[in-house]
Amino acid sequence: LVRIVRTEREFDSLHHAWDDLLGESDARIFQTYEWLHTWWTILGAPDPRRRLFLLMIYQDEILVGIAPFFCETVVVLGPLRYRRLLFIGKDTSDYLDLIARRGKEEFVVDRVARYLADHRTEFNTLQLEDIRDGSPTHLRLHETLLRRGFAGERFLSEYCPRTYLQNTWEETAATFPKSHRNRLLKRMKVVTEEMGIAFEHVTDTASIEGAMDEFITMHQARWNVIGHQGVFAQSATDRFHREVAPHLHRRGWLYLGFLRSKGKRVVGDYGLIFRDECSTYLGGAIGDDEIMRQSPGIVLLMTIMKHCHTLGIRVYDFLRGTERYKYNLAAVDVPNWSLLMYTTPGRLYPIL
Numbered sequence: 515l516v517r518i519v520r521t522e523r524e525f526d527s528l529h530h531a532w533d534d535l536l537g538e539s540d541a542r543i544f545q546t547y548e549w550l551h552t553w554w555t556i557l558g559a560p561d562p563r564r565r566l567f568l569l570m571i572y573q574d575e576i577l578v579g580i581a582p583f584f585c586e587t588v589v590v591l592g593p594l595r596y597r598r599l600l601f602i603g604k605d606t607s608d609y610l611d612l613i614a615r616r617g618k619e620e621f622v623v624d625r626v627a628r629y630l631a632d633h634r635t636e637f638n639t640l641q642l643e644d645i646r647d648g649s650p651t652h653l654r655l656h657e658t659l660l661r662r663g664f665a666g667e668r669f670l671s672e673y674c675p676r677t678y679l680q681n682t683w684e685e686t687a688a689t690f691p692k693s694h695r696n697r698l699l700k701r702m703k704v705v706t707e708e709m710g711i712a713f714e715h716v717t718d719t720a721s722i723e724g725a726m727d728e729f730i731t732m733h734q735a736r737w738n739v740i741g742h743q744g745v746f747a748q749s750a751t752d753r754f755h756r757e758v759a760p761h762l763h764r765r766g767w768l769y770l771g772f773l774r775s776k777g778k779r780v781v782g783d784y785g786l787i788f789r790d791e792c793s794t795y796l797g798g799a800i801g802d803d804e805i806m807r808q809s810p811g812i813v814l815l816m817t818i819m820k821h822c823h824t825l826g827i828r829v830y831d832f833l834r835g836t837e838r839y840k841y842n843l844a845a846v847d848v849p850n851w852s853l854l855m856y857t858t859p860g861r862l863y864p865i866l
Contacts, residue, residue: 515575516629519568522559525551528570535577538615540650543788544607548761550582553603556754563587567599567636571614571625579622580613585637596638599630606754608674608793608833609646609850612655619650627658640664640855643671644834647849659855666855675845676831683820689844698816698842705773705813711805713817714779716770722763725770726756729782732798745796755784762786771818773810775801781810783818792822793831812839819843 519525532547543549558564564586571579582602589595601610614622630640640659645652656668680686687699705711716725730746737744746752762768769785769792780801786793797811819830832840834850 515572516625517570517572518629519570520566522555522566525554525566525568531570531577532580532613535580535613535615539613540616541611541613542609542646542791543762543767543786543793544603544609545582545611545613546765546767546788548765548767549607549758550602552754552758552761553606554584556757557606557750558584558602560750561586568602569626569629571622573618573621578615578618579626581622581626582610582613597636598639598641599637600641601643604643606751608644610642610644611646611649612651614651620654623651623654623658627655627662630659631662631664634664634857638857640666640853640857642853643850645851645853646674647851649851652851652853656853656855664855664857666853668851668853670849671852672834672850673836673847674831674833674850675836675840676829676848677819677840677844678846679819679822679828679830681823683823686819686823686844687816691842691844694842698812701808702813702816705805705808705810706817709775709805709808711780711810711813712774713814713821714772714774715821716772719760719763722760722768722770723756725772726759726784728772728779729770729784729796729798730755732779732782732800733784733796734798735800736798759784769818771814771821773814773817775805780805781814783811783814785818787825787827790827791829791831792818792825792827793833794818795833812843815843 529547536546564584567583567585569581569583570577583599584602585597585599587595587597603610612622612626680689690698716722734744734746759768767786767788769787771783771785772779773781781799783794784796786795794815799811822830832845
């Protein structure tokens with residue numbers, strides 16, 4: 515049985531069922547109900563071009579899969595337009611995918627592909643981006659859609675570097691490239707010991723709102739000074755992160771870290787923690803030149819990595835982007851994938 519969810523009211527009722535399925539799947543933080551429901555409420559539903567197309571997959575009355583899609587109408591030119599299916603959470607999320615109960619991936623993919631084939635008149639393209647490497651479903655979905663008459667391809671879209679943590683911080687630091695290791699560790703010592711800059715991990719629920727306020731100010735300051743808008747320049751995006759942060763914190767999934775100089779927060783990292791992985795989502799800094807010369811953002815990341823060892827974290831994920839500093843911290847490239855499928859083979863932009 516496949517049930518399609520098309521209204522916000524139906525979506526609102528899915529929290530418990532979603533959580534139960536998530537616990538039996540290999541889903542990541544960006545596929546949690548908290549992240550995707552908040553995204554849809556703030557960034558999806560208000561746009562009249564977007565409508566829910568969320569598929570719930572059941573076997574013997576047990577929820578075994580979710581395809582968190584929405585349909586978006588794209589204007590090409592004047593009256594010419596087409597409709598595409600996308601993952602809820604697009605653009606703000608680094609890993610998206612179908613959610614499938616372990617051992618039921620093939621069943622879920624088959625039912626999703628069958629439903630899409632039977633309802634292909636409702637959309638023209640399937641544009642699924644930021645699928646993590648190792649996804650248990652995306653290869654099957656591509657192959658199954660091809661068999662059902664779709665055309666299209668699977669391709670590498672970008673990399674999300676990550677560092678695999680060792681048993682101790684000292685062992686992890688030893689994996690840093692020799693050409694950078696001593697310099698980085700010396701800088702960490704200078705900042706945290708000689709300059710007396712203290713690390714802070716925000717855990718108090720009452721402090722989350724204020725900490726997010728400070729972090730957003732830091733992030734915007736960091737990017738504005740070099741002529742960029744910053745992630746929070748758009749009011750809807752700003753609101754999304756302010757609203758999702760407390761939800762994540764209540765589940766133990768938010769990691770806000772700062773460095774303090776003379777009691778004032780000068781560097782911040784907005785991170786996410788889920789299962790045995792910690793990721794850095796965004797960074798920010800607002801401090802004097804003396805502090806900034808020591809690359810305190812890198813020091814903060816190393817300090818968080820060191821803290822991760824005490825939390826049982828095995829992977830530190832830098833998410834999308836191939837900036838050099840990530841590889842100096844022993845990161846290795848992990849690809850993200852995309853699927854672009856057409857309901858009508860041979861037509862790049864099927865016009866409605």
